[in-house]
Amino acid sequence: MTELIPNPCSVVAGSGEVRLTAHSQLYAGTATEGVGHWLRTVLWQATGLPLREGRELDDTEGDGIGLQLDSELGPEEYRLVSDSTGVLIEGGSATGVFWGAQTLRQLLGPDAYRRAPLSRDRAWIVPHVTIEDAPRFRWRGLMLDVARHFMPKEGVLRYLDLMAAHKLNVFHFHLTDDQGWRIEIRRHPRLTEVASWRARTKFGHRASRLWEEKPHGGYYTQDDIREIVAYAAERHITVVPEIDVPGHSQAAVAAYPELGNTDVTAASIEGGSALTVWDTWGISSNVLAPTDTTLRFYEGVFEEVLELFPSEFIHVGGDECPKEQWRESVAAKTRITELGLADEDELQSWFIGHFDKWLTARGRRLIGWDEILEGGLAPGAAVSSWRGYGGGVAAARAGHDVVMCPEQYVYLDHRQAPGEDEPVPIGFVRTLEDVYRFEPVPSQLGEAEAQHVLGTQANVWTEVMEDTARVDYQTFPRLAAFAEVAWSRLPAPQERDFADFERRMAAHYGRLDALGVAYRPPTGPRPWQRRPGVLGRPLEGPPPNR
Structure with missing residues (x-):
């Protein structure tokens, strides 16, 4: 009971x-x-x-x-x-x-x-x-990456139901990346005609050489988005869209080459052929050019995004932006000089700052990954702290609101156990108990600084999740442990009663079964989820990206 x-x-x-x-x-x-x-x-x-x-x-x-x-x-x-x-x-x-x-x-x-x-x-x-x-945190989030592997609308609606069943209330919708653009923008039709499809898909982690030799893609029409947002609202969930800038943007540049650093891009494309939507994982060096053309283009994108999403926060990514092209680009160097900036880090800060002001003028707030701290951050911006606790601590001490989502604890694409039984294992081993003992508020923060921690979020990156069953397997049951961390007022991590949580989970597995969730059983992978050979080898060290 x-x-x-x-x-x-x-x-x-x-x-x-x-x-x-x-x-x-x-x-x-x-x-x-x-x-x-x-x-x-x-x-x-x-x-x-x-x-x-x-x-x-x-x-x-x-x-x-x-x-x-x-x-x-x-x-x-x-x-x-x-x-x-x-x-x-x-x-x-x-x-x-x-x-x-x-x-x-x-x-x-x-x-x-x-x-x-x-x-x-x-x-x-x-x-x-x-x-x-009553909940401990006001932001209890789940981020779903639909750019690497597209999830059809019905799958997204199902995940909103699963979130609601666990009292999670923020759905961070990762809609764009190097590998695909997933939202219809009517004034820029090539974003869905070209950028939403890639020619092939890498199957497995970055150490694998296996490919699926068929196109992969898909996108949500604006009517789909309205349905998703309305469905979420009925379940008291806020949808926060993410449009990645200035990095993780190769798909957009493939559709509209003028968005890229055209004075250096040709030299970086193998064989001199046209840039395509990226078909591998990792961090692409093809980033947005810091030009007025790019700013006006993305202002148009965000205008349509704001019409679809009523959320207070709009996520702009801002992470993992390689600066090589900017260092080689005459246009980028000229921009740095014109703006009186010190270097490319400050150029990225200027880029993010532009959209912070733009969103603020329209009654919204910018949030981005913790790299947006580099080079300075606009006063109203909030930070998603993913590279450990450091970014969250720095942001909170500087007076910025923070959502804690450190990869060491709440990246659910990371493998759940060591050994060769885990399907396509990546990243660090993070068990159900590891997630349960995650503490969102960094111990380094004082009481006043801790007030800037809006809450916490689990992130599901889908490089190695080709379908909904794989997303289920990586996400559950760890999302149940995360939900308790986000909602309940638990004692310090070392004092938490994990045995009691496991006792309650015994009943909760029955609920997940009734909902059709293909979770990882507590006793280990199901036989059909085991993949021999290269896909079963553990990948030591950090994950492919983020």
Whole structure:
């Protein structure tokens, strides 16, 4: 009964139970109607119970469900009380009520996650209990890279459901990279006509020489994006888009060569042929030119992005930008001189600063990977700290908001165990327990500085994840451990009760099974997930990129 993930702040068990039946009603008070619609839909799919609409809270007395706001609770805080009067979920906002509804679904058991009732005659039991709960962090994120391997829209919607089930609330949508451009920009049609497809795909890590000799690609139309954003909003998830600049941009340059450093690009292209969407992993040296043409082009891109995404933050990447072409480019050198900059690092800072001002003028905030600290950072910008804790510490001490996502703990493309059984293993070994013992707030920060830590995020880079099953395998069950770190107020890492987490996970695996998640079993890889030969060799050291 207390096998909940993430673990609530307070659980007080009672001695009875509420039985949901065909006569049960669901009352949704003012501003909770959307949550009521969602809960009625998922429970009807799983139980076959109609949960008729109650007009008053009293209609739910004894065997029903009530939803309402309580102004004394925080925005994401909720209280769930199951007793002789029925089930009542109260929240400080509709978001808090929604998280309480997610907890109710867990209390009903794994079959509450199915899309068809196993038996229409079974009783659906909610134990008597009082649960009071609120999140530790306001930013509890998952980043999904759809540039390296495209995930169709239905797969993205599925991951939003999985996030909501774990009380994660920020979906960082990595839409562009060297290997593909995944969002329709109507004023620049070649971004989808050319940049969304590559001729072949490298299969495995960078030490592998194996290739899949067929094109790979895809993109989301603007209507797809609107659907994804609306679907996320119904689940109280904010979608933060990422459009990578000035590095990780070879796909865009392949579509529009004038965006590149044209006075040096020809010499860097093998055989002098046209630049193409990159078909390997790592860091491409083909970066955006620091020209007015490039700025105007991307301002147009961001104008369409802002129309599609209402999020406060817009992610601009800013990481892993090689400076070789800028050092060789006469145009780039001239720009540095004109702007009175010291070097190419300051040129990148100027580039990021331009879009920080541009976004700020439109009521949005820029966020980027921690490389944007190099050369100076605009006051309102926030930082995704991925290269360990250092970037987050420096940013917070300088007064910038921070999302902690250090690769050593929360890069879920990293292998989950040593040995040759792990499919296409890369990076460091990061076990379920390693993720569970991750602490998002760096110990070096004082109390005031720690207030700049907005929260934390797990990142899923898909170089070695060719389909949804592989994404599932790398992401779960570690995302469940991460969700508890992001939501629950856990003790210091060394004091955390991992054995209790494993006990609760035993029940949670049943929920994941009902949801069809191809997670890595706690006992090791499934036989079909093992790949012999070169794909099974561990890759020592850091991952291919990021």
